[in-house]
Amino acid sequence: MIFSSGENACFLLIPPRDSSKGTGLSRSADTRGSPMIRLCKRAVKYMLRRTLFRHDLAHCGSLANCEYDFLRELVGRANQLPGDFVEIGTLFGSTAQRLAAWKAPGKKVIAVDQFSWNPWVLSPAEHERITANNLYYLTTHNHLEMVKADKNDFYRRSFAVPPALAFLDAVHTYEETRRDILWARQAGVGIICGHDYDHPGVVRAVAGFGGPEQVVGSVWVLQARSAQKVA
Numbered sequence: 250m251i252f253s254s255g256e257n258a259c260f261l262l263i264p265p266r267d268s269s270k271g272t273g274l275s276r277s278a279d280t281r282g283s284p285m286i287r288l289c290k291r292a293v294k295y296m297l298r299r300t301l302f303r304h305d306l307a308h309c310g311s312l313a314n315c316e317y318d319f320l321r322e323l324v325g326r327a328n329q330l331p332g333d334f335v336e337i338g339t340l341f342g343s344t345a346q347r348l349a350a351w352k353a354p355g356k357k358v359i360a361v362d363q364f365s366w367n368p369w370v371l372s373p374a375e376h377e378r379i380t381a382n383n384l385y386y387l388t389t390h391n392h393l394e395m396v397k398a399d400k401n402d403f404y405r406r407s408f409a410v411p412p413a414l415a416f417l418d419a420v421h422t423y424e425e426t427r428r429d430i431l432w433a434r435q436a437g438v439g440i441i442c443g444h445d446y447d448h449p450g451v452v453r454a455v456a457g458f459g460g461p462e463q464v465v466g467s468v469w470v471l472q473a474r475s476a477q478k479v480a
């Protein structure tokens with residue numbers, strides 16, 4: 250059982266067998282075992298979250314206000330560059346909404362998620378529907394493209410114009426964060442940033458690319474390409 254407290258923290262009650270998958274918890278856990286076992290696990294998680302481990306479900310998994318202020322600054326910088334915005338790990342769209350609100354006209358947010366984890370113990374299908382509802386206005390008006398995919402499949406996409414900014418916030422292991430940053434570097438992303446710099450895997454992966462230029466809360470932005478060497 251993993252539990253952490255704090256303004257921006259989440260907890261996972263039943264870790265996946267392959268713990269290297271980080272927040273890719275729910276799909277592997279939920280699709281394993283008989284329906285009765287899955288139901289019992291969900292019931293226990295639900296009861297614990299509503300009693301012993303109460304936390305702010307509206308906030309969990311997203312950013313604190315000071316982190317949003319910093320992200321807004323980064324978006325301001327990225328608005329001076331060509332290309333769209335990419336968010337890896339959309340959850341319910343809290344950050345995607347803000348990226349869309351702050352982006353320059355003509356740009357688009359590409360929000361990628363495979364709906365494998367959420368703090369509300371929703372099924373992947375429920376998670377996807379809620380996120381799609383939250384982002385409906387933006388998708389209808391072409392401000393945002395929702396991509397339902399494993400991020401590593403999305404990374405095969407080619408871009409006519411490299412993204413101006415990528416916000417990396419899906420899986421916080423060293424291996425997956427390194428993979429995210431490598432993709433962003435190879436795709437020529439202008440500003441590479443992400444969340445959860447309080448995870449050791451994230452710190453190590455970012456260090457492998459020269460370290461952060463700045464960290465606010467747990468939002469990090471990578472040093473400019475000229476200042477980094479790939480580990």
Ligand SMILES: C[S@@+](CC[C@H](N)C(=O)[O-])C[C@H]1O[C@@H](n2cnc3c(N)ncnc32)[C@H](O)[C@@H]1O
Nearest residue numbers: 311338340344362363364365366399400418419
């Ligand atoms: C911490 S939440 C993202 C929070 C979001 N960026 C925000 O600020 O509101 C992590 C998200 O990453 C998604 N995710 C986990 N592994 C993924 C993968 N391999 N590919 C795509 N999405 C993934 C989960 O479904 C979850 O919605």
